[in-house]
Amino acid sequence: MKDKNIRILSTRPLDEALVNEAFEHQIIIDSISFIITQKIIDTDLSKEIKELASGSITAVFTSMNGAEAVIENLRGHNLQPVWKIYCLGFATMSLIKDYFVSAKISAQGRNAVELSQAIIHDNVKEVIFFCGDQRRDELPEQLKKSHIKVKEIVVYKTNEIPEKVDKEYDGILFFSPSAVKSFFSVNSISPDAVLFSIGNTTADAIKKSCKNSPIISDFPAKEKLVEQVIAYFDKTNKEND
Secondary structure, X not given: OOOOOEEEEEOOOOOHHHHHHHHOOOEEEEEOOOEEEEEOOXXXXXXXXXXXXXXXXXXXXXXXXXXXXXXXXHHHOOOOOOOEEEEEOHHHHHHHHHHOOOOEEEEEEOOHHHHHHHXXXXXXXXXXXXXXXXXXXXXXXXXXXXXXEEEEEEEEEEEEOOOOOOOOOOEEEEOOHHHHHHHHOOOOOOOOOEEEEOOHHHHHHHHHHOOOOOEEOOOOOHHHHHHHHHHHHHHHHHHHO
């Protein structure tokens, strides 16, 4: 008897609740990390973040990794800065809200272009961009074109950890361009594999790596991407019944 389960590979770990939710729809999700992020532990960086905490700055975060690295430094000094904050993605915003209780989240964007437009619209003159060593160019380039000063502070590093995948999956979830690059450096995929992307920049990386056209999440969050997977295969199964 043919296995009716849909088999999905996630290129980063997912919460158990999301895996269980998918399983209720006969979707089995395996997770393999294709990148690893490391917070930068540096005395000078810690001192710089401490000094910024005492001022009134406009901070920009485009990832949970950047937010977590800064929060760890602030927590170490027991500091609660009153910053004006712009962030990308629901998960990053939730993390920031939990720690920066006195700060103002001025805008949250679904992608870098949308976030940069919000910053430009608010007539911001200068931002501190807490980012990784492989950050994308879209946001700083858009801001600089509008004569907004961007100071980048690298607070984490991203390293690829390619792994050869022996199984054949019905779908693959991608959450960053780095993970796309790492995956395709040692793997190829079936023309029938359905690829799901957390956002447009990740989708662009997928398009450069293979001919399979990705399905892009309506919102940059793991929960939304899994919802999209469930909706896609539920619809496909009904059409095939």
